[in-house]
Amino acid sequence: MKIFGIFGDPIEHSLSPAMQNAAFRALGMDGCYHAFRVSRSRLKDAVIGADAMGFGGLNLTIPLKEEALSLDFLEADDLARAIGAVNTISFSGEAGEEKGKNRIQGYNTDGWGALSALQDAGVKVKGSRVLLIGAGGAARAIAYALDREGAEVSIANRNLKRAHELAASVGGISYCLCDLEPLVRQADVIINATSVGMREGDGRIIDSRLLKSHHVVFDIVYNRETELLWDARSIGAAAIDGVMMLVYQGARAFEIWTGRKAPADVMERAVRESLEERRQRKSR
Structure with missing residues (x-):
């Protein structure tokens, strides 16, 4: 099974695990996605560790997107560098295999x-x-x-x-x-x-x-x-609403990691169901 994840601090609020795991299930892929609390000071160690353990890819959220650009082993694409932030990391794939390229690639899919x-x-x-x-x-x-x-x-x-x-x-x-x-x-x-x-x-x-x-x-x-x-x-x-931006940036990350077309409708449904569950718990 291939492991994927999102790093951030705080991270408990993230809906990415529900969204990405729904995509893996829908496509019958042997992958799973988890949230990990990672501080800014430990980002370098965490990314190196994820690579060493064979992770398929990562998302980054607050406060790590800007910090990722300072990682000397990560090669951010032109758009991520222009924006000044990385929210998606890939450890493999065509981009990482090109001659002269670092194997660990950074992207920004928010836009x-x-x-x-x-x-x-x-x-x-x-x-x-x-x-x-x-x-x-x-x-x-x-x-x-x-x-x-x-x-x-x-x-x-x-x-x-x-x-x-x-x-x-x-x-x-x-x-x-x-x-x-x-x-x-x-x-x-x-x-x-x-x-x-x-x-x-x-x-x-x-x-x-x-x-x-x-x-x-x-x-x-x-x-x-x-x-x-x-x-x-x-x-x-x-x-x-912002759900659609969340879904499509996640779908783009999914496609970078897997080379498969992301099931955006499934991902949207997972996010909206998770939000509704949170609202119901809050109202109790």
Whole structure:
């Protein structure tokens, strides 16, 4: 049996084991996926150990994505280096077998996940005016994916310096959060790439009165229906939750490791069932 896993700290909240194990079962593959708590200071040891034990691949989550780039034995692809973060590690496969390549390869599939979620919802990304709220790691991956696909990207963030840096790297324009009203009016697609909405009581990052039915609203938060998505659905706007980004980035990682097409529908169902179980336990 081939072992796969996700490293992070904390890690108990991760839905990746449910999602990836469902994919292995659906395809009849002899693989299993587990979550491991790994601190930043022990990442190097943990990756070397996973390689030594014959793991098939890894995912990385907070706070390890950026740290992975400092591993001297890991070769990150161009996109991961540009984004500044690795969320997927492969120990084998074509990329690792190319002459002159390190066998341990690093990738970032977050942007792929976000782009696939938009395209799956019927959004024509090329030429669309996208308002991206946030300038952290997830926002950075999404911005690069949108830029590569030909979207016009505006980035609004609380920290204007970070917004400037990200916008400059993808040919976008940066704004502060105080500019949201005119930006929302001009946008075709609105993406919340901040943590606002993750917890009840967080409030709204956008005044609901600004949203219109022609908007596509995408919130990368996946643990609950955020107020932003509720507002979008209530006026008939297209609303995309963070589950789909989670599923598609995981599907891309699965395909990198195995060379098999990932059963995204099975993976989505596993995530949504796990979320519902958590909600039911919380309400008891």
